[in-house]
Amino acid sequence: MSDLKNLRDLTLPELEELAVKLDEPISRAQQLFSRLYRPLPNSFCQMHNISKKFLAKLNEVSFIGEMKLQQKEMSRDGTTKYAFILTDGNIIESVLIPSNGRNTLCISSQSGCAMGCKFCLTSTMGFKRNLQPSEIVGQVLFIANELKSNKNNYINNIVFMGMGEPLANYDNTLKAINILQDEKGLGFSDRKITVSTCGITPKIMELAKISGVNIAISLHAVDEETRTEIMPINKKYPLQDLLSCCSELSANQQRQILIEYILFKGINDSEADATKLAEALEGFNCKINLIPYNEHPALPYQQSTPEVASKFMDILCKAGHLTIIRHSRGSDISAACGQLASKEK
Template sequence: MADVSQSGNRVELKGFFPGELEGFVTSLGLEPYRARQIAAWIYNRGSIDFAEMTDLAKGVRTKLARRASILSLKVAARSGADDGETVKYLFELPDGRRVESVLMRDGRRRTLCVSSQVGCPLDCTFCATGRMGLLRNLSAGEILDQLIYVRRELRARGDDLTNVVMMGMGEPLLNYGNVVRAIRLMNLDYGLAIGIRRITLSTVGYVPGILRLAREGLKVGLAVSLNAADDALRSRIMSINRRWPIHELLEAVRAYRQRIDRRVTFEYVLLHGLNDSMEDARRLAALVRGIPCKVNVIPWNPVEDVAFVRPPREAVDRFVDVLRNAHLTTTVRYSRGVDIAAGCGQLYIRPDAAATASVV
């Protein structure tokens, strides 16, 4: 069953699979086909009010309103970056906690970076979100509603969402059940009908979750936050490496590759003077050799009260040249929205977040 809230006898519907929703409507004495009608309103049209569902008889709508609810996150604030292409949303959850999502426009692509947890239990030293600790997991419905809200907003302007990246707040594989449920509903025609090849899940390297993805055959894109090519350094900046060192992580990645025929992305945050030398690049190239992959190099984005340094452009170029000369497909992500703390590793909820955000 979906991880959904219930208030009294009202059941939350956002996050139900088709069979679950059919079971619910038939328990009310309604025809099974009503489930697909309701799902179309919830996912395709973004409806949050049964009264809007005009292809349902008034008596059906009344019965649903008495027995069910449709989750709707509140937008506490939205911030527009100076680049004009990036928008950060501050969503308020039903219990008052908040998460951030980031919309990035790039040509015809409209990518939403989605959160899966309030905060994060992992303490990667270069990332702001981990400083919050883990407050709670998001439900599947709360994950989905980030997309539903932004897509509805885009469609009102004659635009649409094209891609989803599970790279926001939290470690997705530590909220496995709700994240996978949400991804399946993103992909289903019954749900948001987003192609599975347009959905990417990013992990810091939670090995049991990667292996479970492989066993279950979910063909989502996998991005692994690697950030170092030796265990000593990776353990220093990412505590998860002390539990699952690099060789175990790469074994899990290879298992995923054997089961899922998709190229893996290795993300590598460049920290000047720490992991951005040409020798670091050579070690990285040797480490991932033989794995069908691409490397996404990310110059570190500043985080308040964190003492790392963003590498200069020439250091980034030298690092990338080594990888490309080793015949690795390599991209550089100069994160958008850094000026509004919307870049990779910058998401963090401050008490005054709503008050300081600008409306766009």
């Protein structure tokens, strides 16, 4: 294994540290950092405006990693799924969802996932490995460059809702967010980035203390037993603690939390469940996304009927909760929520 550093794994302060080690002024690192996130600087020789002496020193200790596209599929509804092959052969997927003239990019934070949610196709892959910051940011960079060159278009929002649990790859997720937000990097503001978690309670609080990005909680059930059945992580981080954490976030941090609730037929979609959910979230500053389940032959769950979903939403709305039903995009190419899984296992 090479000791060379991938420069796209480094935040700006880390790159500045490297410049100092190489006996170069910090300003060179700042110049280089902004070049790394502009189109096409995939080798040192393409960086015409950076000092040749600095580039020669960097060439000894580092390289500029780039993402390799394996496959791209487009759905009937315009959603595009990108599969990237990593240097070790693992595959990750990202999904670009255009809607009303805006583009949302759903990115992966791990290859596979260890959380074992019973309804999710990614969990059937098992856990392969954590992504490096460059592999997380690389998905955004690749697709942003493609959009810019094809249609002079850009990414409006980034959601960490692809493969993996971002808070189980906490340090690299944080570094990636740092690079995505740095004005010399990709310049995404807090409100343009959403980190979605299955409920790793201590890390949610840690993230909320140091970052203003949006936080989405995959709740999916309002009693411990059902949640543990469909999301085994609930044994380690119980629902009650997760709800207390959400309450603290909305009270102390004055954040609007996004609550995600997939409707599974006969499991969590009764009127009693809706009432319980409304009560559990009473007083929270939150928005509830109800998500019709995307069925898959390999998984045992079924989608609730539209009538049941609509009744469920009515109950939440009547209780004063801002609620929408989020319709799935890209299900014909297995790009919808919970459908990401590499075909090579």
